[in-house]
Amino acid sequence: MTSLKGYMGRVLMIDLSKRTFGEFPWTDKDRKRTLGGKIMAADILLHHITPEMQAFDEDNWLVITTGPLTGTGCPNTSRFNISTISPLTNILTSSNCGGDFGLTLKRAGYDAAIITGKSETPVHVHITTDNVEFLDASELWGTKTGEAQEKLKHYPGRLVIGPAGENKVLYACVFSNDRTAGRGGVGAVFGSKNLKAVTAFGTKLPEIFDEQALRELNVKWIKTLQNHPLTGRQLPKLGTAGLVSQMQAHSILATKNFSAGRYDGFEKVSGEELAEHHLVSNAACTTCVIRCARMCKVGEKIVKGPELETLGLLGPNILNDNIEAILRWNYELDELGMDTISCAGSVAFAMELAEKGVHDFGVHFGQIDNLSQMFEDIAYRRGEGNLLADGSRRMSQQFGGKEYAIHAKGMELAAYEPRHAVGHGLGYATANRGGCHLNAGYLVVLEGLGLDVDSLTHHGKAALAIMLQNLMEAVSGCGSCLFTSYAVFPGFLVDKPNWFVTKAILAVFPYVGPIVNLLSHFTKVAQIPLPLLPHIKAVHLATGMRTTVASMLTWGAYGYNAERISNIILGQKADADTLPKRLTDELQDPNNPRTKVPLDKMRKVYYRGRGWKHGIPTYHRLKTLGIVLDKKYYDEAVARAMRKD
Numbered sequence: 001m002t003s004l005k006g007y008m009g010r011v012l013m014i015d016l017s018k019r020t021f022g023e024f025p026w027t028d029k030d031r032k033r034t035l036g037g038k039i040m041a042a043d044i045l046l047h048h049i050t051p052e053m054q055a056f057d058e059d060n061w062l063v064i065t066t067g068p069l070t071g072t073g074c075p076n077t078s079r080f081n082i083s084t085i086s087p088l089t090n091i092l093t094s095s096n097c098g099g100d101f102g103l104t105l106k107r108a109g110y111d112a113a114i115i116t117g118k119s120e121t122p123v124h125v126h127i128t129t130d131n132v133e134f135l136d137a138s139e140l141w142g143t144k145t146g147e148a149q150e151k152l153k154h155y156p157g158r159l160v161i162g163p164a165g166e167n168k169v170l171y172a173c174v175f176s177n178d179r180t181a182g183r184g185g186v187g188a189v190f191g192s193k194n195l196k197a198v199t200a201f202g203t204k205l206p207e208i209f210d211e212q213a214l215r216e217l218n219v220k221w222i223k224t225l226q227n228h229p230l231t232g233r234q235l236p237k238l239g240t241a242g243l244v245s246q247m248q249a250h251s252i253l254a255t256k257n258f259s260a261g262r263y264d265g266f267e268k269v270s271g272e273e274l275a276e277h278h279l280v281s282n283a284a285c286t287t288c289v290i291r292c293a294r295m296c297k298v299g300e301k302i303v304k305g306p307e308l309e310t311l312g313l314l315g316p317n318i319l320n321d322n323i324e325a326i327l328r329w330n331y332e333l334d335e336l337g338m339d340t341i342s343c344a345g346s347v348a349f350a351m352e353l354a355e356k357g358v359h360d361f362g363v364h365f366g367q368i369d370n371l372s373q374m375f376e377d378i379a380y381r382r383g384e385g386n387l388l389a390d391g392s393r394r395m396s397q398q399f400g401g402k403e404y405a406i407h408a409k410g411m412e413l414a415a416y417e418p419r420h421a422v423g424h425g426l427g428y429a430t431a432n433r434g435g436c437h438l439n440a441g442y443l444v445v446l447e448g449l450g451l452d453v454d455s456l457t458h459h460g461k462a463a464l465a466i467m468l469q470n471l472m473e474a475v476s477g478c479g480s481c482l483f484t485s486y487a488v489f490p491g492f493l494v495d496k497p498n499w500f501v502t503k504a505i506l507a508v509f510p511y512v513g514p515i516v517n518l519l520s521h522f523t524k525v526a527q528i529p530l531p532l533l534p535h536i537k538a539v540h541l542a543t544g545m546r547t548t549v550a551s552m553l554t555w556g557a558y559g560y561n562a563e564r565i566s567n568i569i570l571g572q573k574a575d576a577d578t579l580p581k582r583l584t585d586e587l588q589d590p591n592n593p594r595t596k597v598p599l600d601k602m603r604k605v606y607y608r609g610r611g612w613k614h615g616i617p618t619y620h621r622l623k624t625l626g627i628v629l630d631k632k633y634y635d636e637a638v639a640r641a642m643r644k645d
Contacts, residue, residue: 068478227491258583406582409434564615619631
């Protein structure tokens with residue numbers, strides 16, 4: 001139980017092998033140290049994993065967590081997180097989702113659920129306040145995600161996998177309604193455990209520390225989000241798809257397997273095109289006031305439309321300007337239960353291997369007629385699709401082409417071409433789960449997609465990456481959508497780019513690194529309010545915990561370091577923070593020597609700012625954050641990481 005408000009005070013432990021359940025010990029000290037969400041999950045996994053553990057081991061835990069703001073009525077706080085060892089990267093992954101499962105899990109009386117073991121037969125786990133049922137899922141096995149959820153429609157909170165998860169495609173995902181825990185292959189881990197579905201039901205609500213004050217804050221918070229140019233105008237109007245045109249203008253639109261940053265046919269796959277000719281209505285995750293989701297018509301069905309990543313990576317990155325095809329593929333991939341980012345990245349790499357005469361997988365740039373069939377073949381691991389199902393890193397290990405296999409740590413990059421957003425490139429390289437734009441700190445929002453900080457300079461980018469990575473970890477740990485953090489930036493920086501004040505602020509940004517580092521390391525100087533980040537006050541009003549900027553930075557740093565040292569224990573090498581040579585060695589613009597990612601320069605500064613050596617947190621840094629590990633165990637893990645195999 002807990003004396004803190006906002007939490008339910010219980011963590012559920014489920015063993016599929018024994019078909020038993022009980023409570024996992026989690027104290028208020030643990031809650032205060034880790035907040036919730038992916039930070040909580042990182043701490044749980046850190047103290048469970050072993051160097052020999054693999055993603056498909058029965059003892060690999062699936063850790064499903066909520067945040068303290070989940071279920072409190074705060075805007076955009078229906079998010080939940082699934083963390084585990086990734087079959088795609090062999091290190092930790094954390095996959096965030098906006099479906100309603102987090103809300104129903106909390107209403108069942110739990111802040112988190114840990115699932116271990118493996119069922120002998122397909123199983124559907126149903127969680128209620130005082131019971132866990134292990135239901136036969138034989139009739140569900142083999143169904144696509146839509147049909148599975150239709151069969152489970154009487155259960156209010158649902159997680160399901162599709163054929164890709166059942167067949168252990170390494171980037172299979174998990175669905176809750178039409179929202180996705182998409183990255184790192186959590187769906188394949190479900191499949192390896194014969195876990196087809198998890199549902200939850202309950203009627204409990206978290207107690208609030210100061211309900212009236214939180215209600216008043218929520219009114220102001222909603223107005224802030226609705227009045228901000230990014231969260232109140234751009235995202236509702238165009239969704240994330242609205243970024244396509246901006247990315248084109250700033251030369252960061254991944255094109256032809258990241259060989260370029262601009263695409264002549266971009267307008268045909270833009271957010272404007274989607275809104276004008278294909279949008280049926282806006283939609284939203286539960287509790288969301290931004291409503292950035294697109295509902296579009298595919299055949300006779302009204303379905304979730306594509307996000308920016310899908311438009312970019314199945315559009316310009318494979319030289320395709322047919323938006324109707326992308327709408328159809330987005331629906332097909334969702335039904336099959338696959339991450340569109342890793343799938344599209346693997347397809348683009350296969351296309352380049354074919355173009356270079358290395359191996360013909362049957363897919364080629366600009367040719368789209370057979371891609372639906374290829375997606376089916378990947379999901380069911382048939383023919384050439386079986387090769388693509390393992391992702392671009394393993395394909396490059398088999399066929400070559402590592403310099404243009406576009407991944408970091410085995411995870412395919414999102415749609416932002418980093419040679420014109422070099423800070424974002426640093427984020428890709430240092431992200432704990434691999435080539436993720438969000439775990440990267442999303443510096444691209446400073447480098448052209450919101451603000452217009454010099455996108456080619458390396459100055460200040462390491463410090464900004466650390467700051468944004470930590471803050472975004474904490475926002476996610478609250479249970480909040482990361483889009484709510486957009487409103488941190490004053491609206492005039494977006495609306496008045498030519499105003500002298502805006503220009504002055506943006507010009508100074510790359511040189512505030514020392515100040516940012518001061519905030520990151522000496523958090524006592526950050527005991528200040530930050531009105532543009534309402535999460536700080538919301539956590540206090542919901543839980544009763546005193547919360548400041550320092551608290552957020554410390555929680556974020558705790559999570560980031562816990563994940564990093566977990567990866568080292570799992571076998572990540574000290575030199576893993578890299579990008580493919582296409583992005584670090586080849587100029588995007590042959591006439592501009594700055595158009596490549598100066599990773600070596602930024603990475604050294606980044607490590608100093610983090611308190612890491614060779615990409616590994618020092619024992620002192622871990623101890624300072626409160627991360628407790630046996631010193632001998634730590635030294636052995638570091639020795640393995642430093643060893644040249």
